[in-house]
Amino acid sequence: MQIVTSMRESMNGTSTSDTPVEKNMVYETKDFHLWYGDKLALKNINLPIYENEVTAIIGPSGCGKSTYIKTLNRMVELVPTVRISGDILYRDKSILSKTFKVEELRTSVGMVFQKPNPFPKSIYDNIAYGPRIHGIRNKKVLDEIVEKSLRGAAIWDEVKDRLKENAYGLSGGQQQRICIARCLAIEPDVILMDEPTSALDPISTMKVEELVQELKKEYSIVIVTHNMQQAARISDRTAFFLNGEVIEYTATDKLFSNPSDKRTEDYITGRFG
Numbered sequence: 153m154q155i156v157t158s159m160r161e162s163m164n165g166t167s168t169s170d171t172p173v174e175k176n177m178v179y180e181t182k183d184f185h186l187w188y189g190d191k192l193a194l195k196n197i198n199l200p201i202y203e204n205e206v207t208a209i210i211g212p213s214g215c216g217k218s219t220y221i222k223t224l225n226r227m228v229e230l231v232p233t234v235r236i237s238g239d240i241l242y243r244d245k246s247i248l249s250k251t252f253k254v255e256e257l258r259t260s261v262g263m264v265f266q267k268p269n270p271f272p273k274s275i276y277d278n279i280a281y282g283p284r285i286h287g288i289r290n291k292k293v294l295d296e297i298v299e300k301s302l303r304g305a306a307i308w309d310e311v312k313d314r315l316k317e318n319a320y321g322l323s324g325g326q327q328q329r330i331c332i333a334r335c336l337a338i339e340p341d342v343i344l345m346d347e348p349t350s351a352l353d354p355i356s357t358m359k360v361e362e363l364v365q366e367l368k369k370e371y372s373i374v375i376v377t378h379n380m381q382q383a384a385r386i387s388d389r390t391a392f393f394l395n396g397e398v399i400e401y402t403a404t405d406k407l408f409s410n411p412s413d414k415r416t417e418d419y420i421t422g423r424f425g
């Protein structure tokens with residue numbers, strides 16, 4: 153699935169008739185609603201997510217950000233009271249259809265959570281875990297994957313001499329980059345990040361932000377963040393959620409400099425939330 157957008161639009165959100173560039177859609181959410189029991193948590197979401205971009209989801213507490221990102225990998229269905237309507241396409245396939253195999257998402261979509269959650273295993277085994285599950289047993293191949301993933305997550309130099317040590321011995325910021333490396337080891341298409349820096353100190357936050365900028369060259373990234381400066385710094389496009397609805401979704405520069413909706417303006421200028 154493709155849309156055609158102008159070069160300038162892709163850079164700063166203004167619609168002009170500059171040289172068109174093609175952008176592939178990774179996800180397309182259509183008329184999507186989600187209820188927890190009787191409570192409507194997501195209302196009529198229509199949201200395209202584009203390849204090799206960082207898409208930020210912002211909004212006040214309880215507006216549905218985590219619910220939405222967990223819908224993209226169908227984690228949300230672990231909650232028994234969840235009901236949904238509408239559709240979500242991943243690479244043109246409905247992930248909600250009965251015939252869709254959720255394993256496809258497990259191998260194509262990685263997730264990084266708010267709190268770093270390495271396994272209680274060695275640094276090496278944390279990274280080799282996914283590839284081993286996918287049947288890779290050859291030590292040399294695993295060694296290569298581990299090194300490539302740790303380099304990709306910008307933590308190789310810090311851990312290369314202690315791969316056999318337990319990942320719990322690392323700092324929070326290092327653990328989070330191990331979790332990102334663990335994602336990379338399965339060679340995902342998309343990386344979902346649910347407030348990945350909210351438990352980190354400013355230096356570790358900066359490292360993860362720099363990493364996200366680097367990773368978008370190869371991956372498509374969706375990041376939920378409470379931190380508006382972070383969304384402004386690292387994302388290409390931002391969706392502002394409020395009470396389960398998408399109020400505004402546009403190029404990040406535009407959303408933060410010239411929002412179309414008064415509610416977006418009130419939120420980004422700190423009048424509420």
Ligand SMILES: Nc1ncnc2c1ncn2[C@@H]1O[C@H](COP(=O)(O)OP(=O)(O)OP(=O)(O)O)[C@@H](O)[C@H]1O
Pocket residue numbers: 188191193211212213214215216217218219220231
């Ligand atoms: N498992 C659940 N069962 C029932 N209601 C839930 C559940 N999870 C979330 N909700 C409700 O759905 C709404 C959206 O919650 P969600 O966690 O997606 O918001 P959020 O924007 O991520 O919030 P925060 O920024 O505080 O993490 C809230 O009203 C929340 O109370």
